[in-house]
Amino acid sequence: MAFSTRFKPYVRQYRQTNLTRMVLVKFVRRYFPELHGFCARSGHALALLAYERLPGGWYGLTMEYVANAVLVTKYRRISKYFEQWKIDLHRLVAKFHDAGWHQGNCTCRP
Structure with missing residues (x-):
């Protein structure tokens, strides 16, 4: 498994596997897996593998x-997508x- 530090300088190899597929490993303090799954099924998030x-x-x-x-921060014409992203986000929240x-029951797990 190959890892790249081009996105974040603190990315390190966590575990070597025999898989030939690249994955993204992320560490977070708070997480709501049901919301992630909902967003992924709606096409608004990467598929969660584990x-x-x-x-x-x-x-x-x-x-x-x-x-x-x-990366959105590296795309020069990003501003042309702002309005569509706003519409998409409102639809997803709806x-x-x-x-x-609702916001009260979508709180991240501590």
Whole structure:
């Protein structure tokens, strides 16, 4: 498994596997897997492959890796997408409201 530090300087190899597929490993303090799954099924998040609560209150997440993705901070014409992203975000929030989720019950797990 190859790891790149081009995105974040603190990325390190966590575990060697026999897989030929690239994955993204992320560590977060708070996480709401149901919301992530909902967003992924709606096409608004990477597919979650696995997650686990780790010692010290952290979560380890493994997601699909998109090799041809461009960081939004590196894309020169990003501003042309702002209005569409705003519309998409409002639609996504409406979808999880329709599913019975609201800000109060979508809180991240500590």
